[in-house]
Amino acid sequence: MTRTALQDGSGATTRPVLQMRGIGKRYGHVVALDGVDLDVNAGEVVALVGDNGAGKSTLVKAIAGTHRIDEGTVLVDGQPAELGSPAAATRLGIETVYQDLALCDNLDVVANLYLGREVRRSRTPFLNREEMERDAAAVIADLAAHLPRLDAPVAALSGGQRQAVAVSRAALWGSRIVLLDEPTAALGVAQTAMVYRLVRSLRERGLGVVVISHNMADVFAVADRICVLRLGRNAGTFLTSETTPDQVVAAITGSAEVGPRKDS
Amino acid sequence: MTTTSPAAATAPPSPDRDRGRAAVRAPHLTGPVLVLLGMAAVWGVFQLLNPHFLTARNLSNLVLQIGVLGTLSIGMVIVLVLGEIDLSVGAIAGVSAGVVALTIRDGHLPGLAAIGLALLIGCLIGLVHGTVITAFGIPSFIVTLAGLLVWQGVQLLVVGAGGEIAIRDPLVKAIASTYLPPAWGWALAGVGILAAAAVVGGNRRRRRRYGLAGASVRSGVTTLAVVAVVALGGAALLNSYFGVPWMLVILVVLLAAGTVLMRQTTFGQHVYAIGGNREAARRAGIGVRRTTIVVFVIVSALAALAGVLEASRQFSASSALGGGTLQLNAIAAAVIGGTSLFGGRGRIYQALLGALVVGSVQNGLDLLGQPAAIKNISTGVILVIAVVVDAIGRRRRLDRGAFD
Numbered sequence: 285m286t287r288t289a290l291q292d293g294s295g296a297t298t299r300p301v302l303q304m305r306g307i308g309k310r311y312g313h314v315v316a317l318d319g320v321d322l323d324v325n326a327g328e329v330v331a332l333v334g335d336n337g338a339g340k341s342t343l344v345k346a347i348a349g350t351h352r353i354d355e356g357t358v359l360v361d362g363q364p365a366e367l368g369s370p371a372a373a374t375r376l377g378i379e380t381v382y383q384d385l386a387l388c389d390n391l392d393v394v395a396n397l398y399l400g401r402e403v404r405r406s407r408t409p410f411l412n413r414e415e416m417e418r419d420a421a422a423v424i425a426d427l428a429a430h431l432p433r434l435d436a437p438v439a440a441l442s443g444g445q446r447q448a449v450a451v452s453r454a455a456l457w458g459s460r461i462v463l464l465d466e467p468t469a470a471l472g473v474a475q476t477a478m479v480y481r482l483v484r485s486l487r488e489r490g491l492g493v494v495v496i497s498h499n500m501a502d503v504f505a506v507a508d509r510i511c512v513l514r515l516g517r518n519a520g521t522f523l524t525s526e527t528t529p530d531q532v533v534a535a536i537t538g539s540a541e542v543g544p545r546k547d548s
Numbered sequence: 549m550t551t552t553s554p555a556a557a558t559a560p561p562s563p564d565r566d567r568g569r570a571a572v573r574a575p576h577l578t579g580p581v582l583v584l585l586g587m588a589a590v591w592g593v594f595q596l597l598n599p600h601f602l603t604a605r606n607l608s609n610l611v612l613q614i615g616v617l618g619t620l621s622i623g624m625v626i627v628l629v630l631g632e633i634d635l636s637v638g639a640i641a642g643v644s645a646g647v648v649a650l651t652i653r654d655g656h657l658p659g660l661a662a663i664g665l666a667l668l669i670g671c672l673i674g675l676v677h678g679t680v681i682t683a684f685g686i687p688s689f690i691v692t693l694a695g696l697l698v699w700q701g702v703q704l705l706v707v708g709a710g711g712e713i714a715i716r717d718p719l720v721k722a723i724a725s726t727y728l729p730p731a732w733g734w735a736l737a738g739v740g741i742l743a744a745a746a747v748v749g750g751n752r753r754r755r756r757r758y759g760l761a762g763a764s765v766r767s768g769v770t771t772l773a774v775v776a777v778v779a780l781g782g783a784a785l786l787n788s789y790f791g792v793p794w795m796l797v798i799l800v801v802l803l804a805a806g807t808v809l810m811r812q813t814t815f816g817q818h819v820y821a822i823g824g825n826r827e828a829a830r831r832a833g834i835g836v837r838r839t840t841i842v843v844f845v846i847v848s849a850l851a852a853l854a855g856v857l858e859a860s861r862q863f864s865a866s867s868a869l870g871g872g873t874l875q876l877n878a879i880a881a882a883v884i885g886g887t888s889l890f891g892g893r894g895r896i897y898q899a900l901l902g903a904l905v906v907g908s909v910q911n912g913l914d915l916l917g918q919p920a921a922i923k924n925i926s927t928g929v930i931l932v933i934a935v936v937v938d939a940i941g942r943r944r945r946l947d948r949g950a951f952d
C-alpha cells in the first residue's frame with residue numbers, strides 16, 4: 285500500500301475515496317436526509333453516529349446502492365459516480381456489511397465469502413473450490429479473523445465469528461470503501477474487540493471505512509473521525525483525538541454547539 | 549478425573565481438542581447411515597415374513613419399481629433445496645405419458661420423437677410454473693397446486709374418453725423391460741468405480757496443486773469402498789436374474805448428473821444459497837428469479853421423463869397414471885432420504901435412498917398381499933419417523949457445533 289497523501293494525527297490519509305455533497309433523500313413526506321455532506325479518506329475509519337431516525341442507515345444504503353438518492357453529488361475516488369444499484373456500488377469497490385449480515389447459514393465460510401461471485405474453472409460452469417478456499421484462507425489469515433474451520437457451515441459459528449465472515453467478505457471484495465451498519469450491536473466484549481480489530485485491518489489496507497454505532501466507547505476506540513447526523517442533517521464532524529464523548533453526545537442530542545468543531 | 553492417560557495429562561487443554569475427543573468418543577450416526585440402518589431393518593422384517601423378499605428376482609423388480617419414483621424424487625430434492633415445492637409432478641408425468649401414447653397412436657410419431665415432445669412439454673410446463681411464481685411472487689405451493697388440477701385435467705383430455713391409450717411403439721416399450729447383457733452389467737459397474745476413483749483422485753490432486761491440506765484419506769477410501777460394494781454387489785445380484793435393467797442405468801445417470809449439477813456448478817451453489825437465505829442471495833447479486841425458473845423447468849422435465857418411464861412399464865398411458873399416491877410419495881421419498889422441507893439442505897443421492905425405502909415398503913407389503921391401505925399407512929408412519937429422527941439429529945448436530 286502506498287500512502288502518497290499527507291497524514292494527519294489520526295493515521296488516516298487525506299486522499300478522499302468518497303465525497304458526498306448535499307445529499308437529499310425523502311420517503312414520501314419524510315425528509316430522511318437533507319443536504320448531508322460526508323467525506324471518507326483512504327485508510328480512515330469514519331463513525332456515523334446520531335439518534336434513532338437521524339438518517340444513518342439511509343445514508344449507508346445510499347452509498348451501498350440499495351436506495352437511490354433524490355439530490356446531491358457523489359464522487360468515488362474523485363470521479364462522479366452513479367450509485368443506482370448494489371451492483372453499481374460493488375463495481376466501484378464498495379462493500380456493505382448489513383446489520384443482518386446476509387449470510388447463508390447452510391453454506392460454509394468459503395461459499396459465503398464468494399456468494400454470487402463464485403470462481404469457475406476456466407470457461408466452464410464448474411466451481412473452482414480449491415482456488416476459492418485458498419484465497420479465502422489468505423484473506424482470513426490476513427485479517428487475523430479467528431475462524432475454526434472454513435468448511436464449516438456458518439450456522440455452526442458464534443455471533444462474532446459470523447460477523448467476522450461478513451467483514452472478511454467485505455475485505456475480500458471491497459477495494460475502496462467498506463460500510464458496516466451496527467456491526468457490534470449483538471456482540472459481547474471479546475467479539476466486539478475482534479470486529480474492531482478487523483475494522484482496523486481494513487484501514488491498514490488503505491480502505492475507507494464507515495461504521496454506524498450507538499456505542500460511544502466503541503466509536504472512540506475505532507474511529508479516526510466522527511460524523512454526527514441529527515434529523516437528517518449534518519450536526520458536526522469531530523476528530524476522535526481532539527474530542528470528548530460528551531461533546532459528541534451534545535451534538536447528537538443537539539443540546540449544545542461546543543468543542544472543536546470541524547466542518548467537512 | 550482420576551485416571552488420566554499420559555497423552556491427555558501432557559497436552560494443554562484446549563476447547564478444540566476437547567470437542568474433537570468428544571466427537572471421537574461418541575461416534576454419531578449421520579443421516580445417510582441412519583437411513584441405511586432403517587432400510588436394513590425394513591428389509592430384515594420383510595425377509596423374515598416372506599423369504600422371497602431378498603431374492604434377485606424381487607430386488608430386480610424393486611429396481612424397476614423405484615425408477616419412476618426415484619426420477620421424480622431427484623427433481624423434488626432440487627426444488628426442496630431451493631426452498632420451494634412442486635405438487636404437480638405426478639400430474640405432469642400423467643400428461644407426458646398421455647402425450648407419448650397419443651402422438652404415437654394418432655400422430656404416428658416415432659417413439660423417440662414422441663418422447664422428445666413429451667420432455668419439451670414438461671420443460672414448458674416448468675417454465676410456466678416458474679414464471680408465474682417469480683413474476684407475481686406467488687408461493688410455489690399454490691402455483692403447483694393449481695398446476696396439479698390443471699395438468700390432471702389436461703391429462704384426462706389427452707387420454708380421452710377411453711381412459712387409456714395402449715402403446716405399441718417398440719422403443720417406448722423397451723425402456724422399462726430391457727436388461728443389459730451380463731458383461732455390460734459388469735462393465736458398467738467397472739466404469740462407475742473408475743469414475744468414482746477419478747473424482748476422488750482428481751480432488752486430491754487439485755487440492756495439492758492449490759497448496760491446500762489434502763482431503764481426508766479416510767473419506768476418500770470410504771466413498772470408493774461404498775461405490776465398489778454397491779456397484780459390484782448390484783451387478784452380481786442383477787446379473788443372476790435378467791441383468792441390469794435399462795431403468796437402473798437411466799436412474800444412475802440422472803443421479804450422477806444431478807449430483808454434478810448441484811455440487812459442482814455455480815447454478816447448484818446458487819440453489820443452495822437461495823434455499824439458505826433468499827434475501828442474502830439476492831443482495832449478493834444472484835439471479836434468484838432466473839434460478840427459480842430453471843429449477844422448475846428441471847423438476848417438470850424430470851416429471852415428464854418419469855411419465856415416459858411409467859408408460860413404458862405399463863405399455864400404456866391411462867388417466868390414472870401419475871395419480872394416487874405417486875406425487876406424495878415423491879415428496880415423502882426426498883424427505884425420508886434426508887432432504888429438508890425448509891430449504892438449503894439436501895443431496896441428490898437422498899432421492900435414491902428415500903425411493904428405496906418407500907419402494908421396499910410397498911414391494912414388501914405387496915409380497916405379503918397387503919392392500920393399498922396398509923401400504924399408505926406404513927409409508928406415512930415411516931415418513932413421520934424419518935422427520936422425527938432428522939429433527940433430533942439436527943438438534944444434536946447443532947449442540948455439537950456441526951451442521952450439514
Ligand SMILES: Nc1ncnc2c1ncn2[C@@H]1O[C@H](COP(=O)(O)OP(=O)(O)OP(=O)(O)O)[C@@H](O)[C@H]1O
Pocket residue numbers: 311314315316334335336337338339340341342343
Ligand atoms: N423505507 C422507509 N420508508 C419510509 N420512511 C423511512 C424508511 N426508512 C427510513 N425512513 C425514515 O427515514 C428517517 C431516517 O431513518 P434511518 O433508518 O436512516 O435512521 P437511522 O439513523 O438509521 O436510525 P436507527 O439508529 O434507528 O437505525 C426516519 O425518520 C425513518 O422513519
Ligand SMILES: [Mg+2]
Pocket residue numbers: 340341342
Ligand atoms: Mg439504522
